[in-house]
Amino acid sequence: MRRLFWLGVLAILGVSYWWRKNPSACPYNQRFWVMAPHPGITRKRLLEILAPAAGERILEIGPGTGYYSIPVAQKLTGGTLAVFDIQQEMLDHVMREAEKQEISNVEPTLGDALALPYEDGSFDAAYLVTVLGEIPDQDAALHELARVLRPGGRLVVGELFGDPHMVTIGKLRERAERHGFAFERRLGTPLAYFARFEGRATGSSGTGRQAASTASS
Secondary structure (H helix, E strand, O other), X not given: OHHHHHHHHHHHHHHHXXXXXXXXXXXXHXXXXXXXXXXXXXXXXXXXXXXXXXXXXXXXXXXXXXXXXXXXXXXXXXXXXXXXXXXXXXXXXXXXXHHHOOOOOEEEEEOOOOOOOOOOOOEEEEEEEOOHHHOOOHHHHHHHHHHHEEEEEEEEEEEEXXXXXXXXXXXXXXXXHHOOOEEEEEEEEXXXXXXXXXXXXXOOOOOOHHHHHHHXX
């Protein structure tokens, strides 16, 4: 029995290592992972740090089955939540949930986060939870997020220990600041956190070097 236990542990570690080295989105047939409770990165905490307001246009990258999408959309009276995913099945699931709750301000778009199909400065805020590490080129994704946010717009990233694609707060700050994001604050612990950044102001360098230097000094 003990041998079977350790074989199971080794199998889990092996799968986790493979996922870590081969970033990819959680398949729809494994959606139970994104539907389960998220300790430390709860909906309440996301709403607190994101602070969605009536009339705003907000982007969610990788909504999964809508765990965070529905409560955010409910706060956007007169506004819009754009949900963007690489899997049509996930988007369809989110829209079914929105319809059940009579929410009509959710706009789904299928695509790749490395090339967002939105105009520059289209959004007041953007967020992604346990998603950034699934994107093969995180720098390219952060560059695109910086582009589609309005000057001074908000970016919130959520990460949770145990996720094989977890991005540590140190690595996140380093990468985000390279693209002009200024770190504002963290909500939670290093093992389960939301981090909020402010997008670059009009006229700031697209490389983000100046912002990174300021933030680290």
